[in-house]
Amino acid sequence: MNPSPTALALESREIRIPCGEAWLYGDLVLPDGFRGLVLFVHGSGSGRHSARNRLVAQKLQQAGIATLLFDLLTAQEEQVDIHTGEHRFDIALLTSRMQDATAWVAAQPELEGAAVGYFGASTGSAAALIDAARLGRRIAAVVSRGGRPDLAGPVVLAAVTAPTLLIVGGADEEVLSLNEQAYQHLCCKKRLAVVPGATHLFEERGALEQVAELAAAWFDRYLAPVKAPARVP
DSSP states (O other), X not given: OOOOHHHHHHTOEEEEEEETTEEEEEEEEOOTTOOEEEEEEOOTTOOTTOHHHHHHHHHHHHTTOEEEEEOSSOHHHHHHHHHHOTTTTOHHHHHHHHHHHHHHHHTXXXXXXXXXXXXXXXXXXXXXXXXXXXXXXXXXXXXEESOOGGGGOHHHHHHOOSOEEEEEETTOHHHHHHHHHHHHHXXXXXXXXXXXXXXXXXXXXXXXXXXXXXHHHHHHHHOOOOOOOOOOO
């Protein structure tokens, strides 16, 4: 039987991730017997309290997958971004913060050996794909929701080895076109899933639930630790 949403909420704990001179705050949920961890990479002015990402995270938790939702910007940076928008498209900054979060995960004894996946939204999808390309086999799977994978660039997209799922709303025509172009550059196991009638934020009835189901199925299939090659005696 899947754990109830209330039980899952009680397991959430706030963590702090060192990032240079700053600290990033996140919410970590570790279901009993979890077999992998998904880091959520938001963008475009969103944060760890995003209702959309939390709905997807809860679906993953019910599937026995640990989740880490965290703020890519400090409170001060968020205030600046609200007025200027200067950070939300700073892919280099988002990517650097993502790397710091991934390094933090790798250093936690309770997460040792756990397969790591990325769930990116909006501009966060580009950061997730860039880090997936850099980290190679250390990242087991990537899912993008209404993302901008095109911002990662053709060379980076071609270097991604983690199985990648791009989810786009059928009515989000411009982003769909950009995802179709990016999809052609991916050389890994891949899928482009279109949610019929959905717009950019998947606000239509049942649309976000479809996103959650698609993401959970993808991570369930591919989120497994990569075995290290056997040493030759």
